[in-house]
Amino acid sequence: xxxxxxxxxxxxxxxxxxxxxxxxxxxxxxxxxxxxxxxxxxxxxxxxxxxxxxxxxxxxxxxxxxxxxxxxxxxxxxxxxxxxxxxxxxxxxxxxxxxxxxxxxxxxxxxxxxxxxxxxxxxxxxxxxxxxxxxxxxxxxxxxxxxxxxxxxxxxxxxxxxxxxxxxxxxxxxxxxxxxxxxxxxxxxxxxxxxxxxxxxxxxxxxxxxxxxxxxxxxxxxxxxxxxxxxxxxxxxxxxxxxxxxxxxxxxxxxxxxxx
Amino acid sequence: xxxxxxxxxxxxxxxxxxxxxxxxxxxxxxxxxxxxxxxxxxxxxxxxxxxxxxxxxxxxxxxxxxxxxxxxxxxxxxxxxxxxxxxxxxxxxxxxxxxxxxxxxxxxxxxxxxxxxxxxxxxxxxxxxxxxxxxxxxxxxxxxxxxxxxxxxxxxxxxxxxxxxxxxxxxxxxxxxxxxxxxxxxxxxxxxxxxxxxxxxxxxxxxxxxxxxxxxxxxxxxxxxxxxxxxxxxxxxxxxxxxxxxxxxxxxxxxxxxxxxxxxxxxxxxxxxxxxxxxxxxxxxxxxxxxxxxxx
Amino acid sequence: xxxxxxxxxxxxxxxxxxxxxxxxxxxxxxxxxxxxxxxxxxxxxxxxxxxxxxxxxxxxxxxxxxxxxxxxxxxxxxxxxxxxxxxxxxxxxxxxxxxxxxxxxxxxxxxxxxxxxxxxxxxxxxxxxxxxxxxxxxxxxxxxxxxxxxxxxxxxxxxxxxxxxxxxxxxxxxxxxxxxxxxxxxxxxxxxxxxxxxxxxxxxxxxxxxxxxxxxxxxxxxxxxxxxxxxxxxxxxxxxxxxxxxxxxxxxxxxxxxxxxxxxxxxxxxxxxxxxxxxxxxxxxxxxxxxxxxxxxxxxxxxxxxxxxxxxxxxxxxxxxxxxxxxxxxxxxxxxxxxxxxxxxxxxxxxxxxxxxxxxxxxxxxxxxxxxxxxxxxxxxxxxxxxxxxxxxxxxxxxxxxxxxxxxxxxxxxxxx
Numbered sequence: 001x002x003x004x005x006x007x008x009x010x011x012x013x014x015x016x017x018x019x020x021x022x023x024x025x026x027x028x029x030x031x032x033x034x035x036x037x038x039x040x041x042x043x044x045x046x047x048x049x050x051x052x053x054x055x056x057x058x059x060x061x062x063x064x065x066x067x068x069x070x071x072x073x074x075x076x077x078x079x080x081x082x083x084x085x086x087x088x089x090x091x092x093x094x095x096x097x098x099x100x101x102x103x104x105x106x107x108x109x110x111x112x113x114x115x116x117x118x119x120x121x122x123x124x125x126x127x128x129x130x131x132x133x134x135x136x137x138x139x140x141x142x143x144x145x146x147x148x149x150x151x152x153x154x155x156x157x158x159x160x161x162x163x164x165x166x167x168x169x170x171x172x173x174x175x176x177x178x179x180x181x182x183x184x185x186x187x188x189x190x191x192x193x194x195x196x197x198x199x200x201x202x203x204x205x206x207x208x209x210x211x212x213x214x215x216x217x218x219x220x221x222x223x224x225x226x227x228x229x230x231x232x233x234x235x236x237x238x239x240x241x242x243x244x245x246x247x248x249x250x251x252x253x254x255x256x257x258x259x260x
Numbered sequence: 261x262x263x264x265x266x267x268x269x270x271x272x273x274x275x276x277x278x279x280x281x282x283x284x285x286x287x288x289x290x291x292x293x294x295x296x297x298x299x300x301x302x303x304x305x306x307x308x309x310x311x312x313x314x315x316x317x318x319x320x321x322x323x324x325x326x327x328x329x330x331x332x333x334x335x336x337x338x339x340x341x342x343x344x345x346x347x348x349x350x351x352x353x354x355x356x357x358x359x360x361x362x363x364x365x366x367x368x369x370x371x372x373x374x375x376x377x378x379x380x381x382x383x384x385x386x387x388x389x390x391x392x393x394x395x396x397x398x399x400x401x402x403x404x405x406x407x408x409x410x411x412x413x414x415x416x417x418x419x420x421x422x423x424x425x426x427x428x429x430x431x432x433x434x435x436x437x438x439x440x441x442x443x444x445x446x447x448x449x450x451x452x453x454x455x456x457x458x459x460x461x462x463x464x465x466x467x468x469x470x471x472x473x474x475x476x477x478x479x480x481x482x483x484x485x486x487x488x489x490x491x492x493x494x495x496x497x498x499x500x501x502x503x504x505x506x507x508x509x510x511x512x513x514x515x516x517x518x519x520x521x522x523x524x525x526x527x528x529x530x531x532x533x534x535x536x537x538x539x540x541x542x543x544x545x546x547x548x549x550x551x552x553x554x555x556x
Numbered sequence: 557x558x559x560x561x562x563x564x565x566x567x568x569x570x571x572x573x574x575x576x577x578x579x580x581x582x583x584x585x586x587x588x589x590x591x592x593x594x595x596x597x598x599x600x601x602x603x604x605x606x607x608x609x610x611x612x613x614x615x616x617x618x619x620x621x622x623x624x625x626x627x628x629x630x631x632x633x634x635x636x637x638x639x640x641x642x643x644x645x646x647x648x649x650x651x652x653x654x655x656x657x658x659x660x661x662x663x664x665x666x667x668x669x670x671x672x673x674x675x676x677x678x679x680x681x682x683x684x685x686x687x688x689x690x691x692x693x694x695x696x697x698x699x700x701x702x703x704x705x706x707x708x709x710x711x712x713x714x715x716x717x718x719x720x721x722x723x724x725x726x727x728x729x730x731x732x733x734x735x736x737x738x739x740x741x742x743x744x745x746x747x748x749x750x751x752x753x754x755x756x757x758x759x760x761x762x763x764x765x766x767x768x769x770x771x772x773x774x775x776x777x778x779x780x781x782x783x784x785x786x787x788x789x790x791x792x793x794x795x796x797x798x799x800x801x802x803x804x805x806x807x808x809x810x811x812x813x814x815x816x817x818x819x820x821x822x823x824x825x826x827x828x829x830x831x832x833x834x835x836x837x838x839x840x841x842x843x844x845x846x847x848x849x850x851x852x853x854x855x856x857x858x859x860x861x862x863x864x865x866x867x868x869x870x871x872x873x874x875x876x877x878x879x880x881x882x883x884x885x886x887x888x889x890x891x892x893x894x895x896x897x898x899x900x901x902x903x904x905x906x907x908x909x910x911x912x913x914x915x916x917x918x919x920x921x922x923x924x925x926x927x928x929x930x931x932x933x934x935x936x937x938x939x940x941x942x943x944x945x946x947x948x949x950x951x952x953x954x955x956x957x958x959x960x961x962x963x964x965x966x967x968x969x970x971x972x973x
Contacts, residue, residue: 062764084763094764102757105750113754116747117766123775125748175765322860329863332615335677336816337859339809344852351849351910468682533689540682543675544667 014076015040015179015209016061016092021070023053023060023233030056032233034070038226043210045220048230049253054213055097057230058183061211062094063087074179089117093177097184097213099164103157107148107167110156112139114174138174145204146170162193166200179209186216198222221245229253286311286345286442289353308442315438319431392440468539569738576730580723587838589722590794595834596729597790600736602814602826604783607740609812610820611749612776613756614669615677618684619784619811624803625660625687626653626785628697630792631704638710646711646719650732650789657785658778665777669770672759684808691800703799706792719793729790736783741823743779752776813855819865828866844904845911881963888955895952899945905938 016038023031030053038044046054059065061072063084072080079087102110112129115138121127129135143152146166151159156167165185172180185201186194198219201210214220220227221241228238231253237244244250290307318341326337408419408429419429472484579592601623608614630653636642644652668679691698698704708719717724743749751772754762759769792798801807810833818829833851840847862869876882 064760083768085766085768088764088766096761100758100761100764102754102761104757105753109750113750113762114765116751121747123748123751123771125743125746125775125779127747128742128745129747129750130745171761171765322856325860326863329859332609332613333859333863335615335674336812337856339812340852340855340859343809344849344856347846347849347852351846351907533686533693536682536686536689540667540679540686543679543682544670 013040014038015042015074016211017071017073017076018057018061019071019073021057021060021072022068023056023065024068030233031060031067034230034233034235036228036235036238038209038211040209041207043205043212043223043225045212045214045224045227046230047214047217047220047227052230053233054230055183058094058181058213062092062181088175088177091177092179092181093172093175094181095168095172095183095185097187099161099168101156101164101167101171104155106153106155107159108139108143108152110167111142111170111174112136114171115139115142115176118176142170142174145173146200162189162197165189165197169197169200169204173204173208177208180205180211182210182212184213184215186214186219194219286314286349289349290442290446304443304446307446308439311442312435312439316431316435318438319434323434324427388443392443468535472535472539472542569734572737573734576734577727579730580726586722589726591834591838593722593726593729593794594838595831596726596733597787597794598811598814598830598834599733599827600783600787600790601811602818602830603736603740603823604780604787605811605815606820606823606826607743607752607776607780607783609815610822610825611744611756612752612773614672614773614777615812616680616808617677617805617812618680618682618687618808619780620803620805620807621664621684621687622657622661622781622784623788623791623807623811624691624798624800626657626788627792627798627802628704628788629653629656629785630789631706631798632697634706634708634710634792635704638707644711645714646708646793647714647717647728649793650786653789653792654782654786657788658782660785661778661781662774665774665781669773669777672769672773681805684803684805688800688804691803698800699798701800703797703802705797708793708796725794729794732786732790736786737827740783744823748772748775813851817855817858817865819867819869821864822867822871825865825867832866844908846907849907850904875967876963879963879967881966884963885956885959888952888959892949892952892956895945895948899942899949902938902940902942902945906942909935909938 014037016036018034018036021031021034022029034057046057048054056065060067061079063079063082063086066081070080071078074087074090074092077090079090079092102113105113112135115135116122116129119132119134119138121129121132121135143149146169148163148166148170151163156164159167165187169182169185172182182201186197189197194216201212201223210223212220212223224241226239227241227244228235229244229247229250230236236253237247237250239247290310322337322341323334326333472487580589583589583592601619604622605616605619608616608619630649633642633644633652634646634649637644637646664683668676668683671679692700708725712718719725719728751762751767754765755767755769755772762769762772788798788802791802814829814833815826816829817833818827819825836847836851836854840850844850858865864871873882873885876885
């Protein structure tokens with residue numbers, strides 16, 4: 001194999017690639033030159049102190065905010081500054097830190113909204129959505145996967161917090177995307193709820209690429225294949241959990257006194 | 261001046277007030293009514309205060325209740341309010357225009373420009389408007405009250421935690437904006453006709469000015485009102501039409517053709533449409549307006 | 557969603573159809589018939605408006621533009637039929653209106669739906685003003701001050717139907733009303749309809765499931781324009797005249813009121829609103845000069861106390877109905893109704909007296925009684941009635957509140973809440 005094809009073969013295995021991404025709001029620079037390559041099928045956690053810019057990074061990747069400079073590539077394709085729905089259609093889906101679902105629709109309908117596009121129904125106003133078998137089937141699968149069968153007719157706005165988080169994840173993966181971004185999925189959960197959530201995440205992201213922002217170290221070391229540490233808008237270290245644990249700079253900047 | 265009141269309310273509370281022009285109308289009517297008993301000059305002060313009080317009441321009992329239902333509900337509330345105020349005016353003062361006149365002391369021509377006479381009353385209006393704007397600006401930026409108001413806009417919780425009565429501040433701001441409208445009514449009511457339909461006539465233009473100048477910017481409202489005002493005056497005066505332009509380049513359109521109606525429209529005929537056209541274009545191209553700070 | 561569900565719908569719509577057919581037998585007479593016709597048109601118009609407001613979250617102050625443009629186009633086409641320039645059955649004229657409305661919805665919508673929320677509302681208002689102002693400019697299409705007159709019998713007689721008599725026009729309207737209702741309801745059951753709701757609730761999230769909110773809004777606007785234009789065409793046929801007022805701001809404001817009073821949160825809310833408001837406008841205006849005032853006040857009261865409209869008031873009681881607890885509420889409701897009626901009577905008396913005060917004579921007709929508007933006694937009585945009514949009503953409300961407090965724990969435990 002020549003160098004070119006090796007490179008190509010390597011490139012094909014990279015799901016998401018950030019190349020020297022900068023983001024400033026006015027004069028404040030939030031993201032200060034982040035470069036990251038995430039392999040296909042990898043579970044990658046982004047950790048760092050509050051205000052380091054983790055959510056902003058997600059917002060840049062998913063198209064919610066435009067970058068100030070730099071490039072973002074999804075499977076080699078440039079997705080920098082594209083509209084969120086366009087990026088989503090290309091196979092990248094994200095969840096939100098503050099639960100962001102459709103409060104006036106039921107659990108079932110929430111998930112169904114997420115499957116409609118990927119099944120090709122787009123803006124159709126001639127299909128009766130209740131009669132769409134493939135949509136129903138897929139929605140049922142997802143609802144079962146997130147364990148909400150009994151609550152499927154409940155309005156999303158009246159669910160408990162943990163249920164809403166589970167729904168959030170459900171809606172995120174229902175789009176069929178194979179690159180999933182989860183923004184603090186276990187925020188505000190108790191120990192038992194967190195354990196359940198971790199199992200759920202493991203189940204639903206099997207075979208997909210997962211990038212996760214998390215504060216709970218237990219979750220991070222449990223799930224992640226690789227970890228990146230973001231401090232003041234810069235990645236100060238990337239590596240396996242063991243490497244990160246042993247990294248002096250990380251210990252100083254973030255882990256400080258060993259917590260969980 | 262109307263625009264500055266509206267901008268004030270909007271930028272402070274994020275509420276777009278349909279009924280603003282109605283308060284303008286009330287100002288005119290109040291001035292007329294009180295003026296009949298005590299003369300123009302006292303009315304100049306009393307009427308806006310009355311309108312301001314009314315504004316405060318509206319905020320306290322109306323807007324505050326509706327606020328929790330969202331922006332759409334707020335808009336609809338002020339919309340309904342405008343409706344009701346117009347009907348109440350019908351009720352109390354009848355449907356015909358009311359004889360509210362420029363006071364004699366100010367009823368003379370100041371100078372003439374091109375062929376238009378410039379009445380002294382207009383100069384008076386201008387003087388008051390500018391005076392109001394300047395004092396408003398100073399009030400907001402230099403005094404403590406002004407700072408509290410500005411802070412309440414962006415961080416109401418914090419300001420409340422510091423011990424200020426934020427709901428009262430909002431009420432004051434709203435009342436202030438309404439009083440401004442009332443003042444405009446006092447001044448404008450006798451220059452232009454005072455009748456129940458005046459709110460509607462003026463209201464639309466005011467909206468255009470505010471949106472065009474930028475929601476949230478006093479300077480923008482000022483600039484926009486100048487632009488729109490000039491546009492309106494001149495477009496009415498100009499009598500060109502596309503027909504004339506075409507004729508100038510040698511094309512003539514026969515009177516029988518269906519398109520004649522379109523081409524023969526003179527600019528003066530399009531005058532009513534122009535401000536709205538500008539507003540729509542502005543909203544599409546730059547929803548913030550010329551100098552706006554908030555989109556919605 | 558089993559097939560049985562579908563059959564239920566079929567039965568439902570058939571019942572509605574039969575109801576429409578039977579209506580004129582219950583309400584015969586010229587006045588009733590023409591009011592029913594107005595209601596039919598209003599229903600389609602209000603439902604089309606709710607496609608924007610209730611379903612997609614678009615507050616438009618210029619929906620009458622599509623109604624009016626559809627009406628104007630239809631008027632012209634009917635006149636062309638009359639001049640033998642074109643052949644098209646009057647029965648299918650609403651399609652002409654619909655297509656016109658749809659076209660303008662498509663064009664204007666492309667420009668206006670780029671923004672949502674307040675900017676959208678403002679743009680819609682601006683466009684409405686623009687179109688209303690242009691109506692006086694382009695006199696060939698809009699007929700200037702006099703508008704465009706038309707003759708609905710221009711199509712001649714086919715199968716014995718000439719559309720001369722009002723009864724025939726009523727059935728035409730009723731038929732298209734049914735079509736409109738079914739059509740608009742169907743849209744709510746499609747992917748587009750569902751995503752419109754999603755965009756209304758959370759446009760951000762809608763983007764992140766792959767949908768472009770602007771595109772969704774644009775399409776809904778186009779469809780809403782279609783149905784609005786259809787209603788406009790029926791208005792042309794009904795009144796045989798279209799003027800600039802048809803697409804003016806008052807008409808736009810009217811449909812907002814109708815939809816909102818009925819309740820924008822439910823599909824059938826605007827239907828209730830359209831019927832109620834149309835009735836108010838025709839019936840009430842014959843009784844009192846102050847009907848516009850009552851109208852506005854009703855709107856304000858609904859916004860303040862029940863922003864979900866009348867529909868919401870009804871569905872509020874669904875859990876109680878299911879739990880068979882309605883009878884617990886009824887006594888306090890009766891009390892509130894009685895005292896409320898007292899208060900209302902007093903209020904109306906005061907307003908009516910005020911209105912007559914501006915008028916000439918002193919003798920005034922109030923509730924069918926002749927009262928002396930100049931006498932102080934009358935005034936005191938009216939004001940007194942009003943004040944007493946307010947006091948009693950507030951007292952009665954306490955009982956209502958108490959009744960609700962009593963049944964709430966039972967509602968919660970039975971699982972309906």
